Amino acid sequence: MIEVTLQTKSGWCVVGVSGRADAEAAEELENRLRGAVQHNPKVAADFSALAYISSAGIRAVLEAARAAQEAKVEFTVCAPSTPVRKVFDMSGLHHILTVQGELPC
Amino acid sequence: MSQSAILTAAEFRLDGDLGELARLSAEVARFCQAGSLGENVEFHLNLILEELFANVIAHGGCRGMKDVVAVHLESESDGTVAMEFADRGTAFDPSAAPPPDLDAPLGERKAGGLGLHFVRSLARIVEYRRQDGWNHLNLRLTESV
DSSP: OEEEEEEEETTEEEEEEEEEEOTTTHHHHHHHHHHHHHHOSEEEEEOTTEEEEOHHHHHHHHHHHHHHHHTTOEEEEEOOOHHHHHHHHHHTOTTTOOEESSOOO | OOSSOEEEEEEEEEOSSGGGHHHHHHHHHHHHHHTTOOHHHHHHHHHHHHHHHHHHHHHSSOTTOSSOEEEEEEEETTSOEEEEEEEOSSOOOGGGSOOOOTTSOGGGOOSSSHHHHHHHHHEEEEEEEEETTEEEEEEEESSOO
């Protein structure tokens, strides 16, 4: 289960995601991130409160990144915990997804 | 099984429904708490078991069936964690599956494969066998506790 908050800060739409981004929550995560991408020129996914992510969660983020790329929207993943960061690292997406230590705003 | 003594063990079954992931994570949390295993071990066990379970539901033909997966966990005195993941799905040997193409461009990446890549990054597959209509997969966390 995930909880999602939306906030606008210095031109960025900050999507705060907490909880567990597992196979059950992946569809909601993708929909919420894609929704933000549809309506904003710059989207930052704030994962600082995300406790867990699996390949299903990674795929959801990847789909949102793909939608952002097509719509020429800036999209970044920010502030994941060390174990969540490790899952992104294992997925080998460095050249596709930007994962930043801190929020851009 | 290894020569070292078993410190903590857990066993549970799961139905073929993604709603079972909440129970899976609760069982893993209980096991890790009982064995004083750290957060990293808990995270990685969760990840390995979810990926295997999700694959069985998506590709093993087990969606909606009762008791399709049986999990056995053991933490041992030499600091390792051993798992047996058994399922009633289609015969499938994860150790024989090809690795995903991580370098493919975003638009061409296939959906599958990533989960098994995580499993093999975090655990060593000790044995796979097919017996009486069940897949049995024995794994060992590669990171010791």
